[in-house]
Amino acid sequence: GAGVSQTPSNKVTEKGKYVELRCDPISGHTALYWYRQSLGQGPEFLIYFQGTGAADDSGLPNDRFFAVRPEGSVSTLKIQRTERGDSAVYLCASSKMFASGANVLTFGAGSRLTVL
């Protein structure tokens, strides 16, 4: 597609349940990022991929969070045993590197997760 697509756009779940959030990046973008954003705050880095491998997962808050990108395109963020504090908008972005050295991100609209 022309842009970054994220599904679902909204997810309401109960505490303790398992959740998967999907991101379909721009074709040809090798890097893919996941961020978490609370209301009125800037995006908080979670993890980014170069191709199929996680190049930096230092932002994942704990071992309940995991992300994969098995074929270097679509990525899935997985959250186990969800907690109320996991409620946030989860943003995905893909990027390409310009000759100038700028790494420019294109974001999806986000997946709003609410844990009851």
Place this chain on the structure above:
Amino acid sequence: TQLLEQSPQFLSIQEGENLTVYCNSSSVFSSLQWYRQEPGEGPVLLVTVVTGGEVKKLKRLTFQFGDARKDSSLHITAAQPGDTGLYLCAGAKGYQKVTFGIGTKLQVIP
């Protein structure tokens, strides 16, 4: 610890006024970007600056990258209600993770 500090965090001004938003860091970045985000949407890129001292203009918006590539500013002239939104600065070091500031929430009152 916030790698990128933005100030002010909140700004409410009258239509037609000028404003400046600051983004500061102790780290050197290879590029710095400004994004604007509206409710329910992802951030949208406004500009990228890569050279120390660089100044870029986008209509009524002027962006400057500090000489040492550690800080940046966004100046808006004659603000319009359509400028309302969350303004985010983001720093990148090569093809590594992109780190965002906390954001500046701007409200322009007609």
